Amino acid sequence: MADSAQDKHLPPTARRLQKAREEGQVARSRDLGHFAVVAAGLALLMAAAPSLAQWLRDLLGAGLRFDVRTVATPAAMLDRLGQLFMPALLLSLGLGSAMAVVALATAILSGGWVFTLKPVMPNFGKLNPLAGLGRIVSKAQIGEMLKAVLLALLLGSVGAAYLWAHLQDFALTQSVGLPAAFVAASDRIVSGLWLLVLVLAAFALVDVPLQRFLHTSRLKMSVQEVKEEHKQQEGSPEVKGRIRQRMREVARRRMLAAVPGADLVVMNPTHYAVALKYDDGRDGAPRLVAKGADLLALKIRDIARESKVPVLQAPPLARALYAHGELDREIPYALYSAVAQVLAHVFQLRAALAGRAPWPADLPVIPVPPELDPHNPKAQPATAEPA
Structure with a gap:
């Protein structure tokens, strides 16, 4: 008979943790990854702000500059669009690559390097709709969903409160020149993003130990499981006893042969x-x-x-x-x-x-x-x- 969840009160052994790790089960915090990616991206944007602002002004100026040939020739408009699109694409790819590296580094630091193909291997047992429904409505999934909803509500509330408090400042940008408006709007947006980063940091501080606790709880073992694991590692006592008896018999025959x-x-x-x-x-x-x-x-x-x-x-x-x-x-x-x-x-x-x-x-x-x-x-x- 399988052990019930109430019977699994013993902490997981080192072998159980290692086996779970080999199957790709490690304690990772999504909120920590969100915080690291957003904070790193914002820091990169701030570090490159002067050069990036000048580049955007030049790009916008070039995009708004037309001549008679451009207006009269539709193909020239496509060429202009391609010239403006490639720098933006390269910037997006560079920023995206940096974010991917940050996300990977954060995952390795939080849960270590784990390379396994078991999670992506075909498992026809997961095609059972009843089993899938059980996984969807499990306590772990419901908890993750509620946490995501709470995070979205907090981020939305903080963002809305910040925009409402600085609505007049955003309105005043319409009365100044484009370069000054661009700088003022960028400052306001960066300040608001830092508030969102603080919210993500608070969630990450709570989620990291919470995920480790939940991971350990999921791997808890019953007394019977600990005994079975010990038997697998050390061998069955009956088998070990027979082996020792066999060794004693061999040693006895060898000893008697020397008499x-x-x-x-x-x-x-x-x-x-x-x-x-x-x-x-x-x-x-x-x-x-x-x-x-x-x-x-x-x-x-x-x-x-x-x-x-x-x-x-x-x-x-x-x-x-x-x-x-x-x-x-x-x-x-x-x-x-x-x-x-x-x-x-x-x-x-x-x-x-x-x-x-x-x-x-x-x-x-x-x-x-x-x-x-x-x-x-x-x-x-x-x-x-x-x-």
Whole structure:
């Protein structure tokens, strides 16, 4: 069952925000773009006002200058119109290009650069008139419509109030020369436009944080959605558990395969088992090639006996090696002496069985530092099972 809007009370995650951004959904303020475009255009006009005023006077003067040939030849009127039209067109294109750059820069600054074709891709689901009607009468669309109506009313009211207050000034421009009238009217129009820019700025100051809030609200998530996203990113706990179990099984088989090549197995006698190997040409100290507890310890013992690997029962040493030793690593330095005694005894025992040396004496108590033994019992005599 889909989560209702009331269930979506959690803030959107970083992944949700990134996914929405990839789909072109970002918090952008139209009012900020309107303000930036109008303010930039007005600033450009004011900066170029002296040159622009002179250019307009020259253009108007040239347009009102006629001679007999121009009046008598209709084609000459079209040529004159083309000559007057091209400068105006170039001015409009330049101003329009500047406004487009300002609009693009404002959109990037407010919402960042987003390039995606998803919003323009065909979506036949939008052809459903009922779904389209739902989008048109949604709360978001109604809110945007009311905001646009309010902005239009304010702009119209401010503009009408300004024109009413300066109506006499505009009327007086008819009593002066054309250049002076043009300058006076331009000043009045620019002042009125600045008032409209202030209204747009006030709307933008409110609309920018409002759009960010609405964007975050639209992307809010339910508890189930957060769980599903976490599961997609991190993987299903069941799958991860099976993967970990599979990895443990592979590591266990690899470890058990190393037991037949070990030199010695130390046991507790049944709770812990540790297999050691020493290669004096390669290793600086004996390496721990396998270890296990309970059933795995018995498995290591059985494999060792089948492979004729000596098994030594030394509970403190077995516990210390199991607790502090790491697979395929050399044994801890504090256990060098104890392991050396055990290996020496095993090597002497092998030589005696082969008839190359006398039978060794019983192995004495193995010295294991008490702090390395997890159970910390008294040292027990060790007995060896010959291979």
